Amino acid sequence: MADSEHSSSNDTNADSQEEKNEEPKLEFSEDEETLIIRMYNLVGERWALIAGRIPGRTAEEIEKYWNTRYSTSE
Structure with missing residues (x-):
């Protein structure tokens, strides 16, 4: 019985962590935004190349x- 209660609390914690990981809005400075736009216009969707120009940012964050x-889903 204690095991099932423990599992339930773990599931709740895992759900909370997933929500926290998805919730934070990526915040970029104005300079970073400008650089991303300029680089995208030059090299397209080469996120790793763009990330290489912005210290502390990953390709996944930039993408x-x-x-x-x-996004141009129109």
Whole structure:
């Protein structure tokens, strides 16, 4: 019985952590945004190359930022 209660609390904690990981909005400075736009216009969706020009940023962060901010799903 204690095991099932423990599992339930673990499941709740895992759900909370997943929500926390998805919730934080990626915040980029104005300079970073400008650089991302300029680099995208030059090299396209080469996120790793763009990330290499912005210290502390990963290709995944930049791609996610681009897709949420500038996605062309029209």
